[in-house]
Amino acid sequence: MTKQISNGKCNLCGGTFSKAAMTKHLKSCKQRNGISDTSSGSRSSQKIKSFHLVVEGRYLPDYWMHLEVPANAKLTALDNFLRQIWLECCGHMSTFTIEDKVYSVAPLAEFNDETMNVKLSEVLKPGMKFYHEYDFGTTTHLTLKVVSEQESKIKGKSIRVLARNDPPFITCTSCGKTATQVCTECLWQGEGWLCDECVAEHQCDEDMLLPVVNSPRVGMCGYTG
Numbered sequence: 322m323t324k325q326i327s328n329g330k331c332n333l334c335g336g337t338f339s340k341a342a343m344t345k346h347l348k349s350c351k352q353r354n355g356i357s358d359t360s361s362g363s364r365s366s367q368k369i370k371s372f373h374l375v376v377e378g379r380y381l382p383d384y385w386m387h388l389e390v391p392a393n394a395k396l397t398a399l400d401n402f403l404r405q406i407w408l409e410c411c412g413h414m415s416t417f418t419i420e421d422k423v424y425s426v427a428p429l430a431e432f433n434d435e436t437m438n439v440k441l442s443e444v445l446k447p448g449m450k451f452y453h454e455y456d457f458g459t460t461t462h463l464t465l466k467v468v469s470e471q472e473s474k475i476k477g478k479s480i481r482v483l484a485r486n487d488p489p490f491i492t493c494t495s496c497g498k499t500a501t502q503v504c505t506e507c508l509w510q511g512e513g514w515l516c517d518e519c520v521a522e523h524q525c526d527e528d529m530l531l532p533v534v535n536s537p538r539v540g541m542c543g544y545t546g
């Protein structure tokens with residue numbers, strides 16, 4: 322197996338950078354594209370605090386994103402965002418684990434879980450690592466890192482994707498061409514990645530097939546992207 326370099330795109334300038342170089346790139350690119358903004362009467366865009374987060378598949382690190390998240394946003398909003406862009410298939414449970422505390426979308430008193438109704442600024446600090454889990458049957462594990470905290474002019478309160486990985490190149494387990502579908506039955510044996518041609522000859526039930534999508538949840542449960 323050859324290790325491919327994971328590249329991604331910066332949404333601020335459109336440039337392509339390796340995963341390793343992206344954090345450094347964004348530091349200079351953000352400056353060019355945001356804070357020194359002097360355009361039209363800046364009454365509407367107040368400076369607010371935000372976090373620069375990197376999120377990646379805990380066991381699938383070729384899936385990654387850089388996010389800018391307002392510091393006064395709640396964990397609920399971050400959970401919703403991750404579901405929308407990467408995770409949601411059928412409304413499973415999810416939790417954040419931050420410094421040994423568990424923040425759950427549906428907290429259970431007997432486990433001492435906290436709710437997600439907490440502002441990021443109350444639980445996060447630069448340099449911190451924390452975790453997200455979605456679905457406790459076929460779990461998707463994410464690692465999040467707080468790169469920095471900054472003041473910037475963000476319009477509105479929404480979470481912004483600063484950069485995201487290009488789809489990793491996954492090969493068909495039978496012939497080596499680009500896989501477009503994955504058989505969720507064979508995936509348990511580490512196989513079942515299929516190209517357009519091999520999918521026609523595949524033995525398993527058609528219901529077992531899912532499209533290959535750019536998400537760490539590819540091939541899990543009923544996730545179609």
Ligand SMILES: [Zn+2]
Nearest residue numbers: 331333334350
């Ligand atoms: Zn850039």
Ligand SMILES: [Zn+2]
Nearest residue numbers: 410411542543
């Ligand atoms: Zn599901």
Ligand SMILES: [Zn+2]
Nearest residue numbers: 493496516519
């Ligand atoms: Zn094939």
Ligand SMILES: [Zn+2]
Nearest residue numbers: 504506507525
């Ligand atoms: Zn199969």
